[in-house]
Amino acid sequence: MTIKLHCFGESGNAYKAALPLELSGLDWEPVKVDFFNGGTKTEDYLGRNVMGEAPVMEDGDVVLSQSGVIQLYITEKSGKFGGATPEETREVMRWMFFDNHKMSSQCGTQRFLMNFLPEDKRPMEVIGFMGGRLKAAFRVLDTALAGRDWLVGDGPTNADFSNCGYLFYPEPFGFDRKEWVNIDRWLSNIESLPGWKHPYDLMPGRPSDRGL
Helix, strand or coil, rough: CCCCEEECCCCCCCHHHHHHHHCCCEEEEEEEECCCHHCCCCHHHHHHHHCCCCCEEEECCCECHHHHHHHHHHHHHHHHCCCCCCCHHHHHHHHHHHHHHHHHHHHHHHHHHHCCHHHHHHHHHHHHHHHHHHHHHHHHHHHHHHCCCCCCCCCCCCHHHHHHHCCCCCCCCCHHHHCHHHHHHHHHHHHHCCCCCHHHHHHHHHHHHHHC
């Protein structure tokens, strides 16, 4: 049975689920969520996910939301990306929690404020504050990757797929990979994985569809 991932290309959180699905070898397909026109607030969608967020994964009777949970399910089905030992598995989870709190939540908010709000409604003080917090998070990630190809172990894991979720997007949000040598090298490693695709190529939907 084909796994369905309800997602949209602009969502880094959806990309964190779509990328390991694509690389796992599991049979899956993206289903576009029209987020910017209220697609996650419809009665049908809320029946799948009361949180009203994307992504949502459907695999037969299994319906899951939250990208980290979907990543764990992919690991359960494929045996990939979860860490080779109990110690590595805990370390993968540590980096997934770091991403949820320090990286994706702030990258996603900052990118939305700087690009998807009308220019006259962009809260510059908030953008400045978020920029400082993001720089601190990028510094942590860059330091952890010094001398390492991957965040945990000898190959890609959900730790990598979580923390890279927003870092391939072209819209400005205070991240320039050339300024972070170790992050830049690590992102190149991810791009080199067989089957890797940019979020706008992997999932339907991009800002140009809305004239941005």
